[in-house]
Amino acid sequence: MITHPYLRAYLAGIFVPTLVLPLLLAGFIIVRLVLAQPVPIERFIIFPMAVVPSLFGLWNMLYLWSHARTHLPIGVHGAILPFLGAPIGAFVASCLGILQIGAHGITWFHACEIPYPLFALVFLAAVAGYYLVWKYIVGYLNRVLGIA
Amino acid sequence: MNAHDQDRVQHLLKQALPPVASESEPELDLWPAVLRRLDAHPAARSRFKWVWFDCALLAGLALVSAAFPASIPLLLYYL
Numbered sequence: 001m002i003t004h005p006y007l008r009a010y011l012a013g014i015f016v017p018t019l020v021l022p023l024l025l026a027g028f029i030i031v032r033l034v035l036a037q038p039v040p041i042e043r044f045i046i047f048p049m050a051v052v053p054s055l056f057g058l059w060n061m062l063y064l065w066s067h068a069r070t071h072l073p074i075g076v077h078g079a080i081l082p083f084l085g086a087p088i089g090a091f092v093a094s095c096l097g098i099l100q101i102g103a104h105g106i107t108w109f110h111a112c113e114i115p116y117p118l119f120a121l122v123f124l125a126a127v128a129g130y131y132l133v134w135k136y137i138v139g140y141l142n143r144v145l146g147i148a
Numbered sequence: 149m150n151a152h153d154q155d156r157v158q159h160l161l162k163q164a165l166p167p168v169a170s171e172s173e174p175e176l177d178l179w180p181a182v183l184r185r186l187d188a189h190p191a192a193r194s195r196f197k198w199v200w201f202d203c204a205l206l207a208g209l210a211l212v213s214a215a216f217p218a219s220i221p222l223l224l225y226y227l
Contacts (some may be wrong), residue, residue: 020227027224048225085226093225112218122219125212126226128205133227135202 005147006061012141013060016133017053024048043096047089055085060138064147078134082126
């Protein structure tokens, strides 16, 4: 399989967000319909549905393009992505009104407040999660599809 | 050292060292084993180190999620 390596890289990249999205959606539907909590799912789902998969796919294409020059391990390459994705996600969420940036922290859904020190911790956890996802899942898919 | 001494040393060395057959080869080709050892050992050590590092990262991630459940929607938002 030597043709269309960038297409295969894109498909390998979007695998994880595409897999997680229905689970996320199911969770929010349960919260909203079964537990009757007013979660603005339509606004929340835009970024994970429209932006994150494309970001993962394009990031994997960038990995394929740049790996011969940088020799960066795929886990480290994936761990860089939150530094790009977090501001974009925060911007989108802020524009959609599901995130408010305050003096002491950020507030999700007008209910869930996260102080800035905790946000830094969560960001580090996200970097760790991305590192693991890219190293073990996207890296495995790249090997299976013959582009690693 | 004169010529007589040189001959004597040469003679003693020939007596002490066993003769080497010109066409002899080892019974077993050791080079593949050397290559295997060179390849396997550093990689195994490195893999072991990285598995521990990855496990620590996973444990940290689980700890943050368990200690601060409010962070879970935030983490899922980016997946």
